[in-house]
Amino acid sequence: MAMAQAILSQDPADELAVIDVKPINLRGMMFDLQHAATFLHRTKISASVDYSVAGRSREAKILVKEP
Numbered sequence: 427m428a429m430a431q432a433i434l435s436q437d438p439a440d441e442l443a444v445i446d447v448k449p450i451n452l453r454g455m456m457f458d459l460q461h462a463a464t465f466l467h468r469t470k471i472s473a474s475v476d477y478s479v480a481g482r483s484r485e486a487k488i489l490v491k492e493p
Contacts (some may be wrong), residue, residue: 430455434463441470443479 430444442459446452456473463469472479 430459431462434459434469439469444473445477447475449475
């Protein structure tokens with residue numbers, strides 16, 4: 427979550443996709459990021475359990491967290 431917020435505040439991306447294997451986490455993270463983004467850049471924020479949402483990306487930052 428902290429990495430996604432840093433990307434929003436420091437590196438204006440056109441789109442930010444959050445991918446997580448636990449769908450219950452995604453909705454809350456997406457809403458938190460959308461609220462933060464209203465004061466920053468016009469970045470489209472999406473969330474999914476499907477890795478294909480990052481398929482057309484020119485750049486990807488990956489963070490793996492152990493359970």
